[in-house]
Amino acid sequence: MNHERRKKLLSELALFAFAVCAALVALTLFAPEALARVGGGQSYGGGGSHGGGGAGGLIVWLLFRLVMLTIEFPAVGIPLDIIVVSVILYVYLRKDKTPLSVCSADAAVGTTEPTHRSFTQEFNQLRRFDPNFSEITFTDFCYALYARAQDARGSGKLDELSPYLSDAARNSLTERNPQNLQAVIGIIVGSMQVAGVQGLTSPVVQISVEFETNYTEVVGVDGKQPQQMTYYVRERWVLERKRDVLSPTPDKATALHCPRCGAALMKDATGACAFCGARIESGEFQWFVRSITLLSQEARGPLLTSDVPEVGTDYPSVVQSNFQNIYAHFQQNHPAFNWAEFEARARLIFNELQLAWSSLQWERARPFETDNIFQMHQYWIEAYKRQGLRNALDNFRITQIQPVKIREDAFYNSITVRIWAEGNDYTVDTQGKIVSGSNKSLRRWSEYWTFIRNRNAKPAAARADLNCPNCGAPLKVNVTGICEYCQGKITSGEFDWVLSKIEQDESYKG
Numbered sequence: 100m101n102h103e104r105r106k107k108l109l110s111e112l113a114l115f116a117f118a119v120c121a122a123l124v125a126l127t128l129f130a131p132e133a134l135a136r137v138g139g140g141q142s143y144g145g146g147g148s149h150g151g152g153g154a155g156g157l158i159v160w161l162l163f164r165l166v167m168l169t170i171e172f173p174a175v176g177i178p179l180d181i182i183v184v185s186v187i188l189y190v191y192l193r194k195d196k197t198p199l200s201v202c203s204a205d206a207a208v209g210t211t212e213p214t215h216r217s218f219t220q221e222f223n224q225l226r227r228f229d230p231n232f233s234e235i236t237f238t239d240f241c242y243a244l245y246a247r248a249q250d251a252r253g254s255g256k257l258d259e260l261s262p263y264l265s266d267a268a269r270n271s272l273t274e275r276n277p278q279n280l281q282a283v284i285g286i287i288v289g290s291m292q293v294a295g296v297q298g299l300t301s302p303v304v305q306i307s308v309e310f311e312t313n314y315t316e317v318v319g320v321d322g323k324q325p326q327q328m329t330y331y332v333r334e335r336w337v338l339e340r341k342r343d344v345l346s347p348t349p350d351k352a353t354a355l356h357c358p359r360c361g362a363a364l365m366k367d368a369t370g371a372c373a374f375c376g377a378r379i380e381s382g383e384f385q386w387f388v389r390s391i392t393l394l395s396q397e398a399r400g401p402l403l404t405s406d407v408p409e410v411g412t413d414y415p416s417v418v419q420s421n422f423q424n425i426y427a428h429f430q431q432n433h434p435a436f437n438w439a440e441f442e443a444r445a446r447l448i449f450n451e452l453q454l455a456w457s458s459l460q461w462e463r464a465r466p467f468e469t470d471n472i473f474q475m476h477q478y479w480i481e482a483y484k485r486q487g488l489r490n491a492l493d494n495f496r497i498t499q500i501q502p503v504k505i506r507e508d509a510f511y512n513s514i515t516v517r518i519w520a521e522g523n524d525y526t527v528d529t530q531g532k533i534v535s536g537s538n539k540s541l542r543r544w545s546e547y548w549t550f551i552r553n554r555n556a557k558p559a560a561a562r563a564d565l566n567c568p569n570c571g572a573p574l575k576v577n578v579t580g581i582c583e584y585c586q587g588k589i590t591s592g593e594f595d596w597v598l599s600k601i602e603q604d605e606s607y608k609g
């Protein structure tokens with residue numbers, strides 16, 4: 100090879116290497132990410148598909164260079180071809196094995212453990228031993244305990260929660276404490292997924308759950324300005340309980356009471372319950388956290404500015420088996436239930452939520468959501484605000500609603516519908532510049548929305564207006580979802596249907 104040709108080859112190779120690096124950087128920047136919408140694509144467990152964005156053009160150009168290199172210098176080009184083809188095959192085959200539903204936070208931390216699975220069967224089995232077991236109540240309990248545990252870690256009062264948290268669990272929380280921790284504030288649970296159910300054939304059943312949350316640690320020494328550090332956290336909790344215990348009613352599932360006697364949590368000098376004398380170190384009476392594992396703790400929030408194509412909008416609906424009969428049976432048992440009224444309420448809630456979301460005025464959504472999903476949405480609103488962003492949805496409308504599931508447990512009735520909608524979905528920064536999405540092109544999507552209503556709710560028509568479902572006064576609720584006029588907690592589903600869950604079409608398992 101003469102000098103000129105060698106020089107050309109070297110410069111071709113350098114160019115090629117540079118282009119590969121550039122493509123990798125571009126792919127990282129446009130990695131699978133969140134898209135927006137109320138509790139929607141960007142919410143945990145949804146929306147993750149594989150973006151390519153700006154990397155596409157670069158890759159085409161890269162392949163073109165490779166072809167040129169192969170023609171001009173086959174001795175170098177052909178081995179390079181083989182390497183490139185192998186890498187593409189490897190990535191492609193791996194991708195096939197990765198489920199489409201990647202959490203946005205997963206993408207941000209770079210892990211893609213699949214955590215989505217429906218545990219309906221396991222929970223039905225558990226209900227044979229504990230007819231009161233309700234997924235809704237269990238979730239409420241976990242949310243409440245999580246917040247109480249983080250708060251207690253900050254105030255140094257974790258030992259008070261020993262009837263609910265094992266020594267090991269409390270230690271693993273304390274280990275996280277930085278020096279001079281004064282408080283943990285702003286605790287928001289972004290999502291909680293059941294990751295496993297075990298021991299249904301043994302006396303003790305275990306449920307592991309994964310949390311994705313956000314909190315702020317306040318650190319400081321007396322006399323100095325305290326410092327605040329905000330973290331996005333993923334952790335796994337393993338809870339256990341005697342299988343044959345009857346779950347308490349929802350109002351008692353708050354981790355505020357002695358699991359044995361139900362009195363306020365208060366300990367005597369020996370560390371036992373001050374009222375009943377029980378020293379609780381297991382799940383003999385109520386769910387008990389055996390272990391807590393910190394999976395990741397990041398200072399940066401979720402990425403909120405990349406475009407992701409919609410996945411699953413045209414998938415066939417996942418409908419509960421035997422749904423027609425279940426529906427007929429439900430209608431028979433609840434003569435006051437009227438589908439048209441329910442659907443009108445679902446539409447009202449959908450519209451109010453989109454408006455609240457687009458304006459970052461999440462309080463507006465308060466009357467329509469259970470505490471948990473309200474908190475989860477609050478997490479996203481805060482993340483947008485912190486990054487100086489706002490996700491807007493203009494010209495949206497529902498194009499179709501299909502009922503797909505009805506469930507009744509000891510305390511709640513729940514109805515899941517699939518909602519198809521469309522609108523202009525885009526994210527703007529504080530200057531009003533569009534940073535992702537488009538305010539011109541129409542985006543179509545579908546989601547599964549689950550509404551709940553307390554079984555003891557008075558038989559009344561579902562409300563499709565902006566009045567309190569209990570007293571009829573214009574809706575005005577405080578942060579805990581209590582009507583300012585009648586003091587009724589209208590977000591518990593005690594009076595009317597409220598939203599309790601949103602699931603993406605590509606990850607909904609029924």
Ligand SMILES: [Zn+2]
Nearest residue numbers: 357360372375
């Ligand atoms: Zn007690």
Ligand SMILES: [Zn+2]
Nearest residue numbers: 567570582585
């Ligand atoms: Zn009221």
